[in-house]
Amino acid sequence: MFRNISGSTLAIGLLATITAGCEDNPATDICGLQCPEQGLAEGxxxxxxxxxxxxxxxAVVGFDKAALEVKAGVDAELRALAVSLELDAGASAADIRAALSAKFSGAIEGGLKVKYAPPxxxxxxxxxxxxxxxxxxxIDPGMASVECKGTCTVDASASASCDVSAKVMCKGTAPNLQCSGSCTGTCELTNDLKCNGTCNGECSTGCxxxxxxxxxxxxxxxECMGTCELKAGATCDGNCQGSCEYExxxxxxxxxxxxxxxxxxxASAECNGSCDGEVVPPKAKAECEASVEAEAKMQAQCTPPSLEILWQWHEDFEDDVERAKFxxxxxxxxxxxxGLLAASARAKLVLEAGTGxxxxxxxxVTSVQADFASDTSLRAKVGILCAVAELESVGTLIQSGSGALSGSVSAVGEIxxxxAGG
Incomplete structure (x- = not known):
């Protein structure tokens, strides 16, 4: 199925050139100035x-789909949170914020203290x-390489080596359980030591x-004597029985x-695994830069962070059953x-893709004309017309997706x- 091209100024200007080529072969489909019946709006x-x-x-079609996917993820988490607060599943972020404030006001002092590493x-x-x-x-996929401005997790099936310019970091069981970096999980304290997480045991003061x-x-x-749960990752002066990230x-x-x-x-270093940071793709045509960068950001996978949640009971909130429920x-x-933090992080990346x-x-329009400058065929000229005819849809899809993403980021901000009791 095809549809006739309706005019933009550029399309009309090119019409005479294409029609002239049809005089010698009026029976060709190209002379009908036809583009695919379904365009960007239809996917x-x-x-x-x-x-x-x-x-x-x-990439534009992918942006619209990614935006809807992120919004759906945020909406699902908000619905579950609303129900847990005895609100309607469709409650707004502002209503959820008010319900959270009400829940905290009688039970704890100063809200929840949430510690976490960024997703x-x-x-x-x-x-x-x-x-x-x-x-x-x-570009030959088998010969091309990617660089990463950030941290590259090496593919386990690869040789597990780093570019000579990069610092080698390890994540796993600490040698002899002594973690020189950041420990996530249980930190066994053999002496009275500072706990940067949840202290399970004796606390000298301020529990x-x-x-x-x-x-x-x-x-x-x-100081804590017992075990220290480091869900958000922190230094461990005892035995790290969880996961340690160290140089x-x-x-x-x-x-x-x-x-x-x-x-x-x-700086950047070659990466043959997954990049946590800015991806530097293989050198390609200038007109490919925007779509490649957008694809990389839209397909990013954001992992929910481990949260350390701490609070101080309100002095009048003494009922053991109510405390257990809280x-x-x-x-x-x-x-x-x-989950909301991870979705918000991905939303910001997809928004960046949309901006690009x-x-x-x-x-x-200029780049399309340059691409086809050396191609004088009727097909190339019709291709320009088809591209120009979709420009309005490009703007519509990007604007729609950006609006959905901005709303999702704003909703997470409300929560x-x-x-903090706000």
């Missing part, structure tokens, strides 16, 4: 038949390579939450440890909020504002 990116242009259109958002190097090769036929056995089960401002002392990680290659500040609610909230595509769309 079809095969508009011109030229890889570099259609790759851009594919890790990684892009598989293969995504950038495949997107580049799809747009630029001169925020006391368990049924009279032992501390919360934040300890003094490899000799450039090599212990067997079984995850290898991460950390590029120097403002603790149980916090555990459910921990999962929901971690929007900027590139401004120069699309975050409530945690």
């Amino acid at each position: 079809n990116a095969s508009i011109t038949g030229f890889a570099s242009v259609d790759s851009f259109f594919a 890790r958002c990684t892009v598989d190097a293969k995504v950038a390579i495949d997107a580049s090769a799809k747009c630029d036929a001169e 925020s939450v006391t368990g049924p056995d009279g032992q501390c089960a919360g934040e300890c401002t003094g 490899a002392p000799s450039g090599q990680c212990e067997a079984g440890a995850e290898v991460r290659c950390q590029a120097a500040a403002d 603790k149980a609610w916090v555990e459910g909230f921990r999962l929901r909020y971690a 595509l929007g900027d590139a769309a401004v120069g699309l 975050s504002a409530a945690l």
